[in-house]
Amino acid sequence: MSSSLNQFMREKHGDLLRQWFEIAIAAYPDEAHKYFVKVNNEFTNPVGSNIYRNMDHLLTELSGDRDADRLYGHLEMILKIRAVQDMKPSKALAFLPSFKNLVRTEFKKEIQKGQIPYSELDDLFTDLDTLALIAFDLYSESKELLYNLRIAQIKETNDILQKANLLNEAVDTSTFMRCSNYIEEE
Amino acid sequence: MAKLPKPQELTKIDFKPPETSWMDTPVEFRPGTYSYASKPESLEMIGFPNPRIWSPADEDWKLPENWQTIILDGLRDRLQRFRSLKVFMDICVRCGACADKCHFFLGSGDPKNMPVLRAELLRSVYRKEYTLAGKLMAKMVGARELTLPVLKEWFYYFFQCTECRRCSLFCPYGIDTAEITMIGRELLNLVGLSIDWVMGPVSACYMKGNHLGIQPHGVVDSFDMAVDDIEDITGVRLDLSYNRKGAEILYVPPSGDVFATPGTYSLMGQLMLFHEMGLDYTLSTYNSEGGNFGLFTSNEMMKRLNAKIYAEAKRLGVKYIIGGECGHMWRVLNQYMDTMNGPAPDNLEVPKSPVTGTVFENAKSTKMIHVCEFTADLLRHNKVKLDPSRNKGIIATYHDSCNPARAMGLLDEPRYILDHCVEWYEMPEDTIREKTFCCGSGAGLGNDENMEMRMRGGFPRANAVKFVKERHNVNMLACICAIDRAALPPLMRYWNPGVEVCGVHELLGNALVMKGEKKREENLRFEPLQNLDDEEEA
Numbered sequence: 001m002s003s004s005l006n007q008f009m010r011e012k013h014g015d016l017l018r019q020w021f022e023i024a025i026a027a028y029p030d031e032a033h034k035y036f037v038k039v040n041n042e043f044t045n046p047v048g049s050n051i052y053r054n055m056d057h058l059l060t061e062l063s064g065d066r067d068a069d070r071l072y073g074h075l076e077m078i079l080k081i082r083a084v085q086d087m088k089p090s091k092a093l094a095f096l097p098s099f100k101n102l103v104r105t106e107f108k109k110e111i112q113k114g115q116i117p118y119s120e121l122d123d124l125f126t127d128l129d130t131l132a133l134i135a136f137d138l139y140s141e142s143k144e145l146l147y148n149l150r151i152a153q154i155k156e157t158n159d160i161l162q163k164a165n166l167l168n169e170a171v172d173t174s175t176f177m178r179c180s181n182y183i184e185e186e
Numbered sequence: 187m188a189k190l191p192k193p194q195e196l197t198k199i200d201f202k203p204p205e206t207s208w209m210d211t212p213v214e215f216r217p218g219t220y221s222y223a224s225k226p227e228s229l230e231m232i233g234f235p236n237p238r239i240w241s242p243a244d245e246d247w248k249l250p251e252n253w254q255t256i257i258l259d260g261l262r263d264r265l266q267r268f269r270s271l272k273v274f275m276d277i278c279v280r281c282g283a284c285a286d287k288c289h290f291f292l293g294s295g296d297p298k299n300m301p302v303l304r305a306e307l308l309r310s311v312y313r314k315e316y317t318l319a320g321k322l323m324a325k326m327v328g329a330r331e332l333t334l335p336v337l338k339e340w341f342y343y344f345f346q347c348t349e350c351r352r353c354s355l356f357c358p359y360g361i362d363t364a365e366i367t368m369i370g371r372e373l374l375n376l377v378g379l380s381i382d383w384v385m386g387p388v389s390a391c392y393m394k395g396n397h398l399g400i401q402p403h404g405v406v407d408s409f410d411m412a413v414d415d416i417e418d419i420t421g422v423r424l425d426l427s428y429n430r431k432g433a434e435i436l437y438v439p440p441s442g443d444v445f446a447t448p449g450t451y452s453l454m455g456q457l458m459l460f461h462e463m464g465l466d467y468t469l470s471t472y473n474s475e476g477g478n479f480g481l482f483t484s485n486e487m488m489k490r491l492n493a494k495i496y497a498e499a500k501r502l503g504v505k506y507i508i509g510g511e512c513g514h515m516w517r518v519l520n521q522y523m524d525t526m527n528g529p530a531p532d533n534l535e536v537p538k539s540p541v542t543g544t545v546f547e548n549a550k551s552t553k554m555i556h557v558c559e560f561t562a563d564l565l566r567h568n569k570v571k572l573d574p575s576r577n578k579g580i581i582a583t584y585h586d587s588c589n590p591a592r593a594m595g596l597l598d599e600p601r602y603i604l605d606h607c608v609e610w611y612e613m614p615e616d617t618i619r620e621k622t623f624c625c626g627s628g629a630g631l632g633n634d635e636n637m638e639m640r641m642r643g644g645f646p647r648a649n650a651v652k653f654v655k656e657r658h659n660v661n662m663l664a665c666i667c668a669i670d671r672a673a674l675p676p677l678m679r680y681w682n683p684g685v686e687v688c689g690v691h692e693l694l695g696n697a698l699v700m701k702g703e704k705k706r707e708e709n710l711r712f713e714p715l716q717n718l719d720d721e722e723e724a
Contacts (some may be wrong), residue, residue: 032295033284043614046292046649080681084641085294090196097193105400142680146218146637149676153634160445164404175565 005120009063010105017059019102021052023079024095028089047081054078055095060097066127075135077095083142096132097102200474208303209310209328214337215243215283218638221345221631224385229378232487233390236378237607242329243340246665247334250633254332255376258315260376264369265316271369274361275312278302286364290346293642301363304343308370311336344370346639348631349482349514350588367629372484380483384630387479391491395474396441402471408444409469419712421704423684424461426469429502430712433468436499437557439510442668443689447673451710452511452689455698456557461692462700463541463564465596467508476515477668477720482630489526492518495554500531507534507554511689513667514628516556517593524551542567550714556590558666558690562599567604571699574607576706579716582610583651583695585674586622588669594618600666600690607693611658617650627673640673641680648681655682662685 009016014145025036036048057074063068082092103124108114161167226237240248250256265272284301286292291299298304313320313329320329331334349364357363359692374380390399398410409426417423427433437460437593443449460467460503473494480488494520499507509519518526534553538547544563549555564570590596597619604610619622627636654660663685674687696709709715 024195028295029297029299031300032291035292036295043616043646043650043653044286044292046646047295050649056232084638084645086216086638094193094196101192101194140267145680146641149679150634150637153637153676156446157634160398164398164400164407164445166399166404 003123003161004110005103005107005116005124007065008102008116009059009111012106013059016102016106017052017056019106020059020095021055023098024051024055024101026080027091047073050077050081062124062127071131072091072134072138075131076138079135079138080142083139084146089136089139093132094128096128098130109128152181190479207325208298208332209325213339215338215342217243217635219487220342220382220639221381221633221636224380224382225379226384227683228382228389229380232385232392232490232497234375234378234380234385238378240378242338243477247338247379249337249377249379253337256376257332257337257373258311260373261312264372265312265629268360268369270365274305274366275309275316277359278305278309278361281358283356283358284361287353287356289348289350289646290350290639290643293626296342298339299346301347305361305363305366307336307340307343307641316531316546337374337379340370341374344374345381345631346643348588348624348626348643350628351592352588352621352624353703355592355620364699368481368485369705375484381633383633383636384479384482385715387630388483388487391477391479393673395470395472395494395622396443396444396476397475397479398441400441400445400474402474405444405471408450409457412444412457413605415710415712416454416458419708419710420458420700420704420706422458422461422700426457426458427467428471430468431502432643433466433502434505435465435467436473436502436504437467437469437510438473438495438507440477440512440515440668442477442497442512442672443510444474446672448675448686448688448692448711449511449668450643451692451695452671453691454691454710455691455695456510457690458695458698458700459561459564459570463569465540467654468502468504470498470502475507475644476512476519477697478515478518479630481514481518485526488518488522492523492527493646495523496527496531496534499534499553503533505533505535506537506549507710508537508560509554509559510557511666511668511691513587513669515589515595517589519552519554520594523554528552539563541569556591556594556596556599558596558599559602561694562602562692565602570606570694572606573698573699574693574697575695575717575720576709576715577608577693578720579695580608580662580693581658581660582608582662582664582688583613583654583658584610584618584690585613585625585647585651585663585665586618586620587665588622588624588628590666591622592620596666600664603690603694604664608662608664610664611654613650613654613661617646623647623650625667625673625677626669627677628669632669632673637676641677644677645675645681647674648677651678651685652682655685661685662693664690664693666690 038045039049042049054074054077061071063122220242223240226697229237288299290299309333310328310330314331319327338495344367347367349367351364354362387397391397413424443453478488478491480491530553537555538671542563546555623646627640671687678685692710
């Protein structure tokens with residue numbers, strides 16, 4: 001996809017990526033930040049390096065062909081990570097719509113001068129909206145998988161106990177898989 | 187009217203830590219990130235204090251009225267008894283070498299999962315109570331009182347440590363942060379604070395000899411099933427013996443391998459090998475567990491549970507003991523058993539392989555060797571006939587299970603076995619051998635309710651597996667720990683679908699050529715062998 005916006009984004013790839021990545025990892029506490037920015041440590045900093053690498057690829061796609069499969073692939077790992085990090089979806093996904101503001105700010109002059117046509121901006125923003133929706137799918141799928149893994153483990157344990165005839169006694173529901181008074185009363 | 191925040195503002199809201207100091211921030215128990223409380227009947231079974239129904243998410247933890255005194259007295263007592271604890275409390279200079287070594291910190295970014303800060307939870311109370319500076323200038327020297335929020339924080343974070351000891355490896359002072367967690371849990375147990383996934387197995391093991399509480403006849407049934415399966419696959423019928431007095435060797439597996447897949451496949455491989463070597467060994471239906479969740483509870487409980495190993499070895503009059511592919515069991519056996527339950531009974535001798543004559547001097551004191559040591563020695567002496575082509579289609583990598591790697595230095599033997607059985611590839615350097623990353627589910631945290639936390643903590647390991655999966659098409663993650671074999675399958679399903687998990691001896695069992703066997707068509711999982719296609723083509 002050849003456009004002036006894409007051309008500008010490619011030229012500013014490094015700057016955009018740095019700022020975009022900062023937005024994404026602002027989600028983590030300050031103490032973690034200084035470790036998560038060491039993105040070259042692929043194996044000793046898996047969160048930071050995976051998010052950075054995939055955002056790098058996403059940015060390349062966004063300023064290029066915007067191939068749906070590749071975009072999906074790069075988003076997947078980021079959302080998988082965030083789905084297990086105590087993050088609500090709004091925060092896990094916020095880096096995607098945030099990119100709009102980044103583009104507006106970074107290319108303010110070019111937009112004002114009309115070097116970047118409105119239609120190109122609109123295209124990019126529409127694609128980012130779609131990506132945010134896809135990202136929500138990915139986040140939800142990851143959560144569903146988590147619950148399924150949990151159920152699978154409960155079933156496996158149950159099977160073992162059943163095989164060993166240890167499930168004959170009635171389950172005491174007062175203690176069995178008890179989460180909290182608060183939740184149960186709800 | 188409140189305005190909607192901008193997207194970039196969303197990333198920051200309530201994610202930055204609160205403005206209060208780390209010492210004043212209470213923890214939030216959100217489902218998915220903590221383990222359920224221990225049941226009263228488990229505590230009653232082993233005589234532990236304060237049995238009751240409670241939950242970490244409840245406001246009221248139903249603690250004894252004088253809980254602070256109990257814990258502070260307990261800490262004082264342990265400071266006097268364990269010089270190591272005293273040293274660990276005083277010696278840390280907060281250099282930060284351990285900070286980014288914990289898999290839970292790396293996976294979550296939660297600063298209190300930095301080992302230094304996890305230890306600081308205990309140290310802050312220690313300073314306040316036992317140091318002059320702490321008494322006079324509490325805040326300035328990082329000292330604080332033991333309040334209920336502090337106690338809840340202890341519970342939250344000491345049950346977010348898998349005692350894997352990766353951090354200890356990087357500590358210039360050699361502080362064993364796992365031992366700080368162990369003491370932290372021990373203190374929590376004094377007022378009845380523990381988790382079901384630890385205390386359930388502890389009480390079951392105490393009464394019935396294994397974590398699931400399966401009785402002797404159930405243990406025999408499970409072994410019988412393995413024997414039937416081996417016969418179906420190989421045509422060879424194994425003759426196992428139970429509680430046989432006068433056998434040369436007592437074999438102690440982790441019960442996870444007796445009762446649950448994929449551990450059972452690894453157990454089958456070991457039983458097949460023992461049969462093929464004509465080993466004079468016996469199994470015990472009373473000592474049907476090598477694992478020891480006492481390690482995750484208290485020193486005394488660990489000792490009580492481990493006592494059965496020497497007791498059974500003495501009762502049966504064996505010459506030495508072989509232990510199975512278990513993880514934390516080997517920390518107990520290699521680092522504690524000798525002084526804790528030893529000296530070994532008089533009937534035990536320094537282990538000597540009846541097949542090769544090798545004397546295992548390394549086990550001179552404990553009289554117990556790891557099955558991988560035994561097997562690697564057999565392979566070294568060309569005593570085992572293998573057909574590695576039966577593992578065709580399997581491309582493996584090897585996960586150093588934390589405790590065998592870091593607590594006993596068992597690094598090369600499992601690799602040597604893999605070299606003989608299967609095509610396999612190493613994961614990147616910083617993630618293997620002594621620096622191995624934990625599965626994220628050890629030390630009793632492998633329960634289902636804690637799944638989100640487990641996926642977080644296991645991510646550094648899974649990330650390294652992903653690398654070899656993409657580079658070498660790895661589809662099998664081999665390991666030598668029963669907890670790994672339970673914890674890694676869901677971890678792989680989440681992060682690396684298509685990668686399965688096995689024990690090292692499963693791959694050996696697949697490749698093992700047995701006398702009198704029928705033409706092998708299936709592997710130990712009853713899956714068709716892929717090398718048969720080659721034979722047909724030939």
